[in-house]
Amino acid sequence: MTFYTYAQNIRLAKRNDKQYLIAKLATGSSAGGDEEGWYVDSICLDDHIGNDHGSFKWSDNGGGFSYYARDIKLLNDGRTLAAQLAAGGDTGGGGWRDATIDLGERLANDHGRFKYISK
Secondary structure (H helix, E strand, O other), rough: OOOOHHHEEEEEEEEEEEEEEEEEEEOOOOOOOOOOOEEEEEHHHHHHHEEEEEEEEEOOOOEEEHHHEEEEEEEEOEEEEEEEOOOOOOOOOEEEEEEEEEHHOOOEEEEEEEEEEEO
16 A cells, blocks of 8 residues: 555655655554554655656665755655756756656555555
């Protein structure tokens, strides 16, 4: 199940030069968590999303997209990650491209915890 079906307060945070997705996720039970039935969790997007010449790309081995990105934000109530990505490496010599990726394609809610689904 995609994470955003049962998520609240979806946001981005930068920690140690990496981008994290944070949300309050439903646990599927009425016990435990930060609030009854909900748990606040985070996942490092840089561990799973890369920059492929100005386009987002899912990665099972770490992606580091934010190192070559600017204007990083969430759209569609936190369902979509958007940014301008460098198309020609770290200098942006190939220009900057607007890019988006549906976070629900590979991120799921596993009883109140983010889970990356590899393909």
